[in-house]
Amino acid sequence: MAAACTVLLLSASPLWAQAKRPMAWVDAQRLRSVAGTAISPDGTQMLYALTTPDWKEATTQSDIYLVRTDRGLESTRQLTYTKDKNESQPRWAPAGGWFVFSSNRDGSAGEAKQQLFLMRADGGEARRITSAKEGVSTFAFSKDGQWLVYRSGKANEEQLYALAMASLDRGTPVDSLTATPLTKHPTGVGSWELAPDSRRLYFITADTVDSDEKARVEKKFTVAVRNAETSINSLWMVDIASASRPTTRVTRDTSLAVTAFVIAPDSKWVGFTAVPNDRYKRNITEQGIYADQFLLDTRDGSIERLTKNEESAESGLSFSPDSRTIAFSASDDMAAYNMKNRRVYVRATDAKGAAFRKIGDLDGDVSADWWSADGKTIYFNEGLKATQQLFALDVAAGTVKAVTDVKGVIAVNQDETTKRLMVSYQDPITTPSMFTVASLSALASRSSWTQLTDPNPWVREQIALGEETEVTWTSKDGKKVGGVLLKPVGYTPGKKYPLIVAIHGGPAAADLLSFNGGYGAQVYAGQGWAVLMPNYRGSTNYGEAHKNGIVGNYMAPGFNDIMAGVDVLIKDGLVDSTKMGVLGWSAGGHWSNWILTHTDRFKGISSGAGTSNWISMYAQSDVQRNRQYYLGNKLPYDDFDAYWKQSPIKYIRNAKTPTMIHVVEGDPRVPSPQSVELHMGLKRVGVPTELFMYPGASHGIPDARNRLVKSTAEMAWMNYWVLGNGTKFSWREVLETLEDPKAEKKVEVKGIN
Numbered sequence: 001m002a003a004a005c006t007v008l009l010l011s012a013s014p015l016w017a018q019a020k021r022p023m024a025w026v027d028a029q030r031l032r033s034v035a036g037t038a039i040s041p042d043g044t045q046m047l048y049a050l051t052t053p054d055w056k057e058a059t060t061q062s063d064i065y066l067v068r069t070d071r072g073l074e075s076t077r078q079l080t081y082t083k084d085k086n087e088s089q090p091r092w093a094p095a096g097g098w099f100v101f102s103s104n105r106d107g108s109a110g111e112a113k114q115q116l117f118l119m120r121a122d123g124g125e126a127r128r129i130t131s132a133k134e135g136v137s138t139f140a141f142s143k144d145g146q147w148l149v150y151r152s153g154k155a156n157e158e159q160l161y162a163l164a165m166a167s168l169d170r171g172t173p174v175d176s177l178t179a180t181p182l183t184k185h186p187t188g189v190g191s192w193e194l195a196p197d198s199r200r201l202y203f204i205t206a207d208t209v210d211s212d213e214k215a216r217v218e219k220k221f222t223v224a225v226r227n228a229e230t231s232i233n234s235l236w237m238v239d240i241a242s243a244s245r246p247t248t249r250v251t252r253d254t255s256l257a258v259t260a261f262v263i264a265p266d267s268k269w270v271g272f273t274a275v276p277n278d279r280y281k282r283n284i285t286e287q288g289i290y291a292d293q294f295l296l297d298t299r300d301g302s303i304e305r306l307t308k309n310e311e312s313a314e315s316g317l318s319f320s321p322d323s324r325t326i327a328f329s330a331s332d333d334m335a336a337y338n339m340k341n342r343r344v345y346v347r348a349t350d351a352k353g354a355a356f357r358k359i360g361d362l363d364g365d366v367s368a369d370w371w372s373a374d375g376k377t378i379y380f381n382e383g384l385k386a387t388q389q390l391f392a393l394d395v396a397a398g399t400v401k402a403v404t405d406v407k408g409v410i411a412v413n414q415d416e417t418t419k420r421l422m423v424s425y426q427d428p429i430t431t432p433s434m435f436t437v438a439s440l441s442a443l444a445s446r447s448s449w450t451q452l453t454d455p456n457p458w459v460r461e462q463i464a465l466g467e468e469t470e471v472t473w474t475s476k477d478g479k480k481v482g483g484v485l486l487k488p489v490g491y492t493p494g495k496k497y498p499l500i501v502a503i504h505g506g507p508a509a510a511d512l513l514s515f516n517g518g519y520g521a522q523v524y525a526g527q528g529w530a531v532l533m534p535n536y537r538g539s540t541n542y543g544e545a546h547k548n549g550i551v552g553n554y555m556a557p558g559f560n561d562i563m564a565g566v567d568v569l570i571k572d573g574l575v576d577s578t579k580m581g582v583l584g585w586s587a588g589g590h591w592s593n594w595i596l597t598h599t600d601r602f603k604g605i606s607s608g609a610g611t612s613n614w615i616s617m618y619a620q621s622d623v624q625r626n627r628q629y630y631l632g633n634k635l636p637y638d639d640f641d642a643y644w645k646q647s648p649i650k651y652i653r654n655a656k657t658p659t660m661i662h663v664v665e666g667d668p669r670v671p672s673p674q675s676v677e678l679h680m681g682l683k684r685v686g687v688p689t690e691l692f693m694y695p696g697a698s699h700g701i702p703d704a705r706n707r708l709v710k711s712t713a714e715m716a717w718m719n720y721w722v723l724g725n726g727t728k729f730s731w732r733e734v735l736e737t738l739e740d741p742k743a744e745k746k747v748e749v750k751g752i753n
Contacts, residue, residue: 022526043418271317359398428468466525505586507538604721666697
């Protein structure tokens with residue numbers, strides 16, 4: 001049975017697909033994904049959870065698979081089989097041979113809680129090992145294999161428990177495992193971690209509980225107070241090696257709230273991050289810019305403050321393998337909030353009070369992902385133009401060099417226990433997949449990689465994809481600009497095609513040579529469109545000057561970059577200048593709105609979660625310092641004109657292009673009133689417009705079905721206004737998908753001469 005399922009997973013095509021066809025919107029929603037990868041202690045096997053969307057039920061379902069790292073795909077075995085339940089988070093026992101995973105497989109759909117199950121890697125039934133009333137939220141093995149620790153309890157009341165896994169080796173039946181409470185903390189346990197020496201456990205928890213606040217929520221007084229006063233969080237320690245397991249408070253400075261921590265490999269040091277005990281600095285999305293780094297010496301309990309940089313965000317600490325060196329990344333000048341390149345700062349761990357040395361000569365962000373075994377090199381993954389590569393930072397010399405040169409997106413990491421190199425990779429024709437390599441030198445040759453997962457072979461077998469390449473051009477002021485160009489499926493040289501300009505968000509981000517980027521660009525390519533994904537001024541991956549090129553003059557440089565790219569495509573004869581549309585989300589929506597009010601060259605626009613008025617946006621959004629920086633480092637209350645002149649709504653009388661607007665009603669980042677304001681302005685000046693308001697409280701559309709609605713309606717808008725098709729969006733287009741989600745449909749290419 002397992003072998004047959006392996007063949008089906010890896011090579012069989014669904015019966016409903018007979019030949020290659022253009023990609024459809026529902027295809028993008030059907031993509032399976034891999035998560036929770038875990039390498040066995042001997043490095044020979046990898047566990048992972050494969051998640052499959054179910055369109056008919058609007059749910060997802062996940063099972064656990066096993067693959068050998070030396071043989072790759074051909075050795076894949078499915079280990080769990082549940083049609084309407086989920087298995088996830090597989091964790092190997094330190095001794096190997098068996099593993100534990102989380103599942104809701106026991107109980108009815110409405111009652112099932114996440115519990116832990118034990119299973120042998122060589123087969124057999126899974127055995128349940130927890131019966132926590134509130135289910136299990138997080139869990140981990142101690143490195144010595146003696147304990148399996150998990151967290152369980154009501155929200156904000158969770159406690160830690162331990163199962164004596166070593167007793168299994170002495171013949172204790174699985175059914176006889178009994179949970180031992182490790183904590184009875186009055187405020188519950190937040191994030192936690194076991195020390196590598198398996199003797200201590202650290203956790204973060206609130207100092208106090210506001211009983212009245214708890215009671216009012218329970219009694220359904222649901223008003224939300226913005227940046228409400230809350231208890232600060234402190235770092236605590238449990239001595240699990242002691243029979244009495246005493247709990248000790250580690251941090252006592254009530255002017256600071258601990259937000260995260262990391263433990264050194266030798267367990268002698270704990271690095272932690274803390275923010276000021278200020279309701280307006282620790283309860284907002286931007287709290288990271290006010291955070292500082294601290295170092296705890298566990299031998300005597302002393303704490304050293306490593307940084308004190310108001311508005312300069314540092315990463316958490318990274319320890320070398322021997323724990324003798326610490327590193328973090330931060331802005332090049334460690335000054336007030338800015339978008340300067342990040343550098344790595346290093347110092348001997350025990351050199352108390354010594355200055356950090358700044359290293360990293362890349363015109364890009366340098367960070368500390370993982371270290372070489374000898375501690376002489378730090379490796380990190382970073383964007384480079386329209387790609388992502390692995391880089392090596394020489395700790396002594398401070399120099400950076402690229403380790404890889406792929407035409408795609410690669411992320412290389414090292415398994416902490418086995419030191420095996422794991423590679424996550426995708427490119428324009430490869431959906432995200434996992435690989436492994438024997439050494440860093442083997443990364444240079446793709447043929448040396450062993451593929452471990454192939455979650456979507458049907459894409460390769462069934463879908464016709466357009467050609468995607470990295471492109472560059474010269475902007476209006478002579479600056480070089482780059483991006484990604486996707487040609488239509490079946491592209492014919494010399495033929496002019498309609499164009500979609502897909503503008504990424506951020507703006508500190510970049511479109512890459514990834515699979516189906518640009519808001520589902522391959523679907524447009526399948527319908528005969530060319531798609532330009534510009535990495536305009538403000539984008540990352542092209543150097544510090546490019547990233548900061550919009551500061552104080554937010555909209556115009558990016559607008560000129562985008563339009564220059566469009567002009568090149570027209571000049572090259574690829575694009576029909578009379579059939580162009582533009583779309584974007586977040587910062588992509590900002591520029592879509594600016595294009596709307598500054599040119600009539602496009603025939604259709606779709607604006608997603610874009611700003612219309614920077615003055616009101618400043619106060620409505622959950623981030624302010626970022627807006628202030630980009631708009632000239634002035635508060636709007638000191639210079640309204642600086643914000644107003646960059647606001648698309650100021651120029652609404654110039655708008656001519658039919659514009660569809662999409663936004664999540666409770667979006668905290670670019671609040672929906674920005675879209676309502678734009679919609680009203682367009683209505684009053686007589687421009688055709690539609691506003692789609694999606695339920696939720698996130699910056700992206702949370703529901704998969706509504707994401708399908710957005711994509712389908714957006715394309716219908718472009719077909720109608722750009723291509724001149726006679727029909728607008730119809731709900732029948734979406735409803736048919738749900739009625740028969742696997743039915744093969746012929747895709748008609750409309751309105752293309």
